[in-house]
Amino acid sequence: MFDSAFRTLFLSTPAKLRLVDKHMCITQEDKEDVKIPLSDILCVIAESHQITLTNALLDAFALNKIILFTCDKSHLPSGLFMPFLGHYRTLSVLQTQISLNKQRKSILWQQIIKTKIHNQAQLLQMQNKDEYYKLESLEKSVHLGDSSNNESKAAAIYFKALFGNSFSRKIKIFTDGTIGIINAALNYGYAIVRGMIVRSLCVSGLNPALGLFHCNQFNPFNLADDLIEPYRTFVDSLVMQMLENGELQENLELQNRVKLANILNTSILLDSKMYPLNRAIVASVQSLVHALGEESKLKLPIFEENKSNGREIYESARDV
Numbered sequence: 582m583f584d585s586a587f588r589t590l591f592l593s594t595p596a597k598l599r600l601v602d603k604h605m606c607i608t609q610e611d612k613e614d615v616k617i618p619l620s621d622i623l624c625v626i627a628e629s630h631q632i633t634l635t636n637a638l639l640d641a642f643a644l645n646k647i648i649l650f651t652c653d654k655s656h657l658p659s660g661l662f663m664p665f666l667g668h669y670r671t672l673s674v675l676q677t678q679i680s681l682n683k684q685r686k687s688i689l690w691q692q693i694i695k696t697k698i699h700n701q702a703q704l705l706q707m708q709n710k711d712e713y714y715k716l717e718s719l720e721k722s723v724h725l726g727d728s729s730n731n732e733s734k735a736a737a738i739y740f741k742a743l744f745g746n747s748f749s750r751k752i753k754i755f756t757d758g759t760i761g762i763i764n765a766a767l768n769y770g771y772a773i774v775r776g777m778i779v780r781s782l783c784v785s786g787l788n789p790a791l792g793l794f795h796c797n798q799f800n801p802f803n804l805a806d807d808l809i810e811p812y813r814t815f816v817d818s819l820v821m822q823m824l825e826n827g828e829l830q831e832n833l834e835l836q837n838r839v840k841l842a843n844i845l846n847t848s849i850l851l852d853s854k855m856y857p858l859n860r861a862i863v864a865s866v867q868s869l870v871h872a873l874g875e876e877s878k879l880k881l882p883i884f885e886e887n888k889s890n891g892r893e894i895y896e897s898a899r900d901v
Contacts, residue, residue, distance in 0.1 A: 587623055587857075588623055589843065592626065595609065595632065597632075599634065604617060605617050605622065623859055625647065626650045626842055627650065627651055628656055642664075647664075648663045648779070656833060657769055678788060689869075691723055692881065693811060696882070697813070697814070698716050700883065701716050701739045702714075705739065705743065712742040713742075719735045744760070762830070763820060763829065766820045766841060769838060770819060770841045771813060774862075777858075778812075781862050785869075786870070789804045791803065792804045792806065808862075812882055815884065844858060846859070849895075850882065850883045855889070856895065864880050
């Protein structure tokens with residue numbers, strides 16, 4: 582599935598958005614109107630609560646498979662508008678997805694978790710953390726369906742090794758000092774990547790609520806939460822870099838949020854080729870569609886210190 586969209590639009594000031602001749606027109610006080618071709622837009626992040634947009638533009642977003650993030654008063658993503666039924670073979674793909682047997686789900690989940698733990702180990706090694714060898718051992722012993730729960734065991738080691746022994750993913754953001762701001766940054770980056778995965782799943786005809794492992798009846802994005810797992814490390818790496826550079830202060834500042842949103846353009850190694858993260862997600866989702874109907878492996882991102890680490894921006898479209 583080729584996807585020509587590449588722009589991530591980050592709107593943090595009051596604006597009026599409307600549709601004009603297949604372009605999104607941005608109107609702001611005391612500024613000239615800006616028009617951007619819809620075919621170029623991948624996603625829009627609407628931060629300001631003083632942004633208004635027309636229903637015609639929302640309809641155009643759906644037709645052009647553009648996703649829209651809304652944000653809460655803390656500037657964290659709180660909602661997602663996405664295309665609906667964007668694939669010409671939706672029913673056929675959905676029937677294959679529904680009929681997937683438990684063993685096949687277990688095999689695919691094993692692939693996902695092995696790759697996730699591998700990526701976590703690589704990041705720890707890049708950060709000169711000795712605990713990486715423990716994760717390498719856990720990676721090798723991931724069983725079908727991760728029946729021994731190596732994902733959880735790895736996470737318990739990984740986050741404390743990466744961010745310190747006092748770090749916890751359960752600590753509330755903005756109320757617990759440095760740990761809170763780290764979690765806020767992680768949540769922001771994860772939300773952006775998750776939204777892009779949801780977009781690709783819908784465009785591919787898959788139902789994002791039908792997961793391989795995740796099966797929360799109140800979660801409409803179980804499958805996205807399956808597929809995001811090996812991608813999380815790239816967000817972790819970027820947040821670690823921001824922390825090392827002293828960029829994270831008491832609150833998640835505008836420049837922090839812009840940098841985290843730009844994770845979609847970071848360089849990713851997948852199937853021996855380099856892609857921007859948003860295109861790597863498309864390739865992963867397409868491999869999932871094929872893996873549902875045949876005995877093929879998933880194409881998942883690989884973390885490498887000097888190639889694919891969540892910190893380098895992809896600059897070429899030649900391999901896309």
